[in-house]
Amino acid sequence: MKYILMICSEEKLWAGMSEAEQKQMMGDYRDLREELKASGQYVDGSRLLPTSSATSVRIRDGKRLVTDGPFAETREALGGYFVVDVKNLDDAIAIAARMPGAKVGTIEVRPLPEMTA
Secondary structure, eight states, X not given: OEEEEEEEEOHHHHHTSOHHHHXXXXXXXXXXXXXXXXXXXXXXXXEOOOGGGOEEEEEETTEEEEEESOSSOOSSEEXXXXXEEXXXXXXXXXXXXXXXXXXXXXXXXXXXXXXXX
């Protein structure tokens, strides 16, 4: 079953890290990704740019509304994700617990439905 592991944290935490701390965290993600690839569990993933680069789109009363930034004020923002293919939720949770972002934020784990044509 596929799960998306959404990496949520306060953006200012990343900005407050030293360059060495940022490199260490990115290296830890790279190492985990490579390990998951080798085991066949890694499907996809990416870091996201800050919410300041986001655009939100809504349709209200048939009209398109486009605004800068996220659609809601929130303490934690989605900063990236991994998609993994594992046996069950317990395996997905075990991977989420190993993600560097779990130490400073939250990893939200959700199953992805199988899409049929």
